[in-house]
Structure formats: C-alpha cells, structure tokens
Amino acid sequence: MSLLLSKNSEFNITYITIDGYVEMHRYRFVYFVIMFTAYILTICCNSTIVCLIVIHKKLHEPMYIFIAALLLNSVPTGNYPKILFDILSEKQIISYPACLFQFYVCYSLGGAEFFLLTAMAYDRYVSICKPLQYPTIMTKTNICILLVVAWILPAGHLAVPIGLSADVKLCKFSFKEIVCNAAVFKLQCEKSSVLNVYNMIAFLDVLVLPVLFILFTYIRIFIITYRSGREVRRKAAQTCLPHLIVLVNFSCLSSFDALLFQMETDFPKFVHLTMQIQVMLYHPLFNPIIYGLKMREIYKHLRKLFCPGKTV
Incomplete structure (x- = not known):
C-alpha cells in the first residue's frame, strides 16, 4: 500500500x-x-583536498578558500545515508x-554551488583584470560575506516553496525516484x-543570473588576457580552466536533473535509475579530481602527501 498513516493522539504522518x-x-x-563505495570515496577525496588547503598556509588565498568551500558543499550530507538505509530496508x-x-x-546546496562558482569567477576577474585592487577588494571580510x-x-x-507545500493535499503517494x-x-x-511563479523567480535568481554573471566575467578575462602577453594567458588558463570545467559539468548535470523531472514517465525504469545514479555519483567525485589534477599548488601537495619520495 503506497499510503501509510502513522496514527497517534496528536497527528497523522503521510x-x-x-x-x-x-x-x-x-x-x-x-x-x-x-552507493557505499561512492559515499566513502566522495568524503575521502573532498576532505583530503580541504584538509590540505587548511593545513598549508600557502593555500590560504581567496581562490583556494572558495575551492575548499565548494568541495565541502559537494560532500553528500542528505542523500547517501537515506539511500543506504533504504537499500537495507524491506520497504523504501x-x-x-x-x-x-x-x-x-539538496537543492539549497545545489543553488549554493552556483553562487560559489560565481564568487570564484569574481575572484579570478578581480585578480586578472584589476590586479592592483585585488588586495583591497578580496579581503577576509568580503570573502566571508x-x-x-x-x-x-x-x-x-x-x-518559501517548502513552506507553501507543507500542508498541500497529496493525490499520489509513490514516485519513480531514489531521492526526493x-x-x-x-x-x-x-x-x-x-x-509556479515563485519557482520561476527562484530559478532566475539562483541559476540564470549567476551563470550570466560567470559568463560575463570570463568573457572579460578572455578579452584582457588576449591583449596581454603569453605568460599572462598561460597563468589565467591554469587558474580559470578548472573552474570553467566544473561550471560546465555542474550545469549539464543540473539540466540532466531537470530533464529527469520533466520526462519522469517517459523513460523505462532501468534507464531512469541509471540516469539518477549518474547524476548523484558523478559530480561529487568530479570536483576533487579536477582541482587535484589541474590546480598546480594543490597537485604539488597531493604528490608530497601520496608520493613523498618524488619531486614535483
């Protein structure tokens, strides 16, 4: 039976x-x-880089602070424990x-990811396009803000939408998902x-505007670096390319999630499940790999940690 009511003297739970x-x-x-393997790998990979950034003072720069915040934001807090519990339970x-x-x-953290990527894009914009003003703009106070x-x-x-939906009557009590x-x-x-109107406004504020701002900053960075020397272009590419890769990856996965929502009943169950698992597993593991391999300073410390006998 899809609908179960837990009745007591005070309330019913659907x-x-x-x-x-x-x-x-x-x-x-x-x-x-x-799921358990992915859960452990995600926690280990993200926390390793975050710990490196915290421990090494050379990485206490705005760019690395934002990377640490982004990786912390990617650590699965709400999905995996519930999924593992469901898998071990007789009834899901x-x-x-x-x-x-x-x-x-889950969606608050997803929205935060776009804003963190926006902050990272702004940091790179100020660093490359306004280098003399960078120390006065990217202060500790502004980073915290x-x-x-x-x-x-x-x-x-x-x-707001959660509050509006709390007392709404339900007509269906089963859905073809593994997470809410x-x-x-x-x-x-x-x-x-x-x-519906509020959701459109939230979609505009949380997703569209940050992405447009990010695109604007990177266009400006591209124009400035194109006019500069080869060394400036190389350094800009080293720091900006990982952020762009993460942005494209996360934007694609967000679109993927929206596609799943819109076409929920149009996919066979196995295909739908496979797509959901991809969305869940791919991104949290993708971020630390990209930043670990593409950010030179982080890569150097990772090499020292795992291969102490080798020089970078």
Missing part, C-alpha cells in the same frame, strides 16, 4: 513510497556496494515532511499558480 529501484530484492547487495518509504526537507537540503551569501540566499529562496527531488511536487493534487 508516507511516500520510493519506487525508483529495479528489482531491489535481487540487486540489493550491488546497490549497497556501489519516507515521510512527506522528511521528503520536503531532503529536497530543501560572499561565502555567507552563497549559502544563505539559496536556502532562503527555497524556504523536484518530482515531489508532482504528487500534489493541485498545482499552485503562486508556487
């Missing part, structure tokens, strides 16, 4: 069936090994309030016009 897995009884062990269910909370946490805004603004934006994403709104009996 439970939603998570119906995104294919033949759970047969592939339970495979699911668990894949979640309460509606918990589902909304999971959606809130950028980090706080990056996490608070998306969380504040998403708090935007598909949770498809369970509602009626579509709120106010909620």
